[in-house]
Amino acid sequence: MYQLLKQEGAARRGEFVTVHGTVQTPAFMNVATAGAIKGAVSAYDLKDLYCQVQLCNTYHLHLRPGDETVKKLGGIRKFTGWDGPVLTDSGGFQVFSLAKLRNIKEEGVTFASHVDGHKIFMGPEESMRIQSNLGSTIAMAFDECVENPATYEYAKASCERTARWLERCKKEMARLNSLEDTLNPHQLLFGINQGCTFEDLRVEHMKRIAQLDCDGYAIGGLAVGEPTEEMYRIIEAVEPHMPKDKIRYLMGVGTPANILEAVLRGVDLFDCVMPSRNARHGHAFTWQGCRNLLNAKYELDEAPLDEDCQCPVCQKFSRAYIHHLFKAGEMLAMRLTVMHNLYFYNHLMEKIRDALDAGAYRAFYEQHIEALGRRI
């Protein structure tokens, strides 16, 4: 359950209590799609990085190693060695990202496996069953993440269907949670708001799913190619209609600046592949902006990735060394940079919470928003 501790404008400081641990919000979830954070970072490292919640993916784990297998091995938390809360994404986003291979109907979606091309059918019930087998703390509703741009007609039909799917998810989850051999009888369900960039569809959809009394509410289908200002506009339109006593999760977002902006607009929870993916591609996030360690200018730079960072990587290694590791194709380059970036994101959230606790979020925002968006 979510408890609002403090509010400053729309920005919220809260606490989300689950059977697998309490999450201090605003929080960032570290993305471990197939059960591991890419870049050779294990659950073993996550404590050092102040990770609170790990996110795993239904579709990927269903394909490999198989959700039944994960269940036999004690569930996703035991399997990956991470004993904190885990949120599993529903596979809805994969329907979108595997766009060329899909066929969407009322019952669900048929699409081709990216591993071997075999046909997979997934609907609300299938997604809930898989997530139940994975035994995550939080299951996400099975939704359709519509491409941008989309026509009004398609967006309307799609988000109405997503609302109907949520009702089915809720029903199936209640059934699964009451089964005797379920891994987590207290598995939570988050509903997902859709409606593309159409404010009226977004609001209407939000009002409708708010009545279903989910354990949390997510805003999905943003940061999929629309201008950033559009995203902020949609959050502002939807937020007043989100239940105050439920946690709010902005899916797949974002840059450090995006997070500051979204917290300002009342969002509590985030996840994004950016800190890990960009790290693998040589980019380190810092309080002064984002730097590309591949650049020749770091060849003789003995400073740490971020002079203001207390992470294990910045305590020991120089930009010059990490630059060299990237040039030499050493996997340590990725590991170190991913670790730094995840620490940076988690630490950024901690600073945001500190500022909210002190009633000084607006000042914190003003102080950092410009620098965080820079490229250095």
Add this chain to the structure above:
RNA sequence: GGGAGAGUUCCCGAGUGGCCAAAGGGGGCAGACUGUAAAUCUGUUGUCGAUGACUUCAGUGGUUCGAAUCCACUCUCUCCCA
């Protein structure tokens, strides 16, 4: 000493008369990445006063309207025989 082959742009390597500033790799330089089919993708990589000009394919000289490509000699390297 005799015979055979080879020298191409930062590197490897294609090119055997004009469509060649020269394929393709690699490397270099930069960019992208937002619920991860992503250790991936894109651009660029002779010089300049730049929709054109100039210099370059070991060196020198030659044949030709035109040469990285043909000829002669020189240099260097590799292999085989002594």
